[in-house]
Amino acid sequence: MSKTYGSGRAKVSALSAIDLTVEPGTFTAIMGPSGSGKTTLLNCLLGLERPDSGTIHLGGQEISRLSETELAVLRRSRIGVVFQAFNLIPALSAADNISLPLRLAGEPIDPRVVQELATAVGVGDTLARRPAALSGGQQQRVAIARALITRPELVVADEPTGSLDTASAEAVLTLLRSIVDELGQQVLLVTHDPSAAAVADRVIFLADGRWHDEVSGGSAADIAAHLARLGRRA
Numbered sequence: 001m002s003k004t005y006g007s008g009r010a011k012v013s014a015l016s017a018i019d020l021t022v023e024p025g026t027f028t029a030i031m032g033p034s035g036s037g038k039t040t041l042l043n044c045l046l047g048l049e050r051p052d053s054g055t056i057h058l059g060g061q062e063i064s065r066l067s068e069t070e071l072a073v074l075r076r077s078r079i080g081v082v083f084q085a086f087n088l089i090p091a092l093s094a095a096d097n098i099s100l101p102l103r104l105a106g107e108p109i110d111p112r113v114v115q116e117l118a119t120a121v122g123v124g125d126t127l128a129r130r131p132a133a134l135s136g137g138q139q140q141r142v143a144i145a146r147a148l149i150t151r152p153e154l155v156v157a158d159e160p161t162g163s164l165d166t167a168s169a170e171a172v173l174t175l176l177r178s179i180v181d182e183l184g185q186q187v188l189l190v191t192h193d194p195s196a197a198a199v200a201d202r203v204i205f206l207a208d209g210r211w212h213d214e215v216s217g218g219s220a221a222d223i224a225a226h227l228a229r230l231g232r233r234a
């Protein structure tokens with residue numbers, strides 16, 4: 001898959017010759033220096049950007065060929081997204097934030113299911129509160145519950161621990177790991193943090209918009225050393 005921005009002298013090759021298949025039940029991290037194409041890759045996967053050429057597969061389906069309407073349905077029902085900045089709606093309670101994707105899809109909301117999911121991610125006793133009355137770690141757990149409420153095949157997490165203290169970050173990573181191990185869903189994590197990436201089964205390194213290489217089962221130290229070599233190259 002390739003993606004170019006601009007034209008003529010302003011042309012930037014954001015991604016070149018990337019062929020990515022994210023397998024069910026796996027945890028994949030994407031790393032790379034600033035400008036290496038991580039956000040572009042996520043945006044293509046979410047259907048927010050279209051690759052110029054090539055393919056993206058999700059669960060055996062080629063999503064790069066879907067229409068805008070099909071992509072909107074895909075984003076609403078088959079992919080859950082977690083951002084660094086939580087992106088919760090301030091005026092809504094935690095419970096209403098969690099159930100928002102169902103409401104937007106016009107699907108019925110079962111308060112017991114919301115309660116069960118909130119309890120599973122560790123915010124079962126804060127459902128009536130608005131985001132401002134929650135800690136950063138609690139807000140991210142609410143955001144993860146919101147990402148999971150439609151039972152998506154894929155959860156995409158873009159620097160989900162970037163705004164959290166170390167203890168909350170570790171708790172969120174453990175939670176993301178359990179989504180893969182216990183629920184069998186797949187997680188794709190974009191991170192600059194080698195200790196976050198070490199939670200993944202497989203770490204893909206991008207450099208200059210290209211798939212550079214990958215490491216499976218590496219420790220945080222292995223991943224940091226790899227990233228440092230890439231950074232020196234860039």
Ligand SMILES: Nc1ncnc2c1ncn2[C@@H]1O[C@H](COP(=O)(O)OP(=O)(O)OP(=O)(O)O)[C@@H](O)[C@H]1O
Pocket residue numbers: 005006012013014032033034035036037038039040041
């Ligand atoms: N909308 C755009 N128009 C033009 N160029 C863009 C656009 N979006 C990204 N780029 C360029 O594409 C390349 C890849 O950018 P991208 O944001 O995907 O990198 P990244 O790895 O996510 O970086 P960071 O870690 O800093 O967020 C960069 O050279 C960037 O300047």
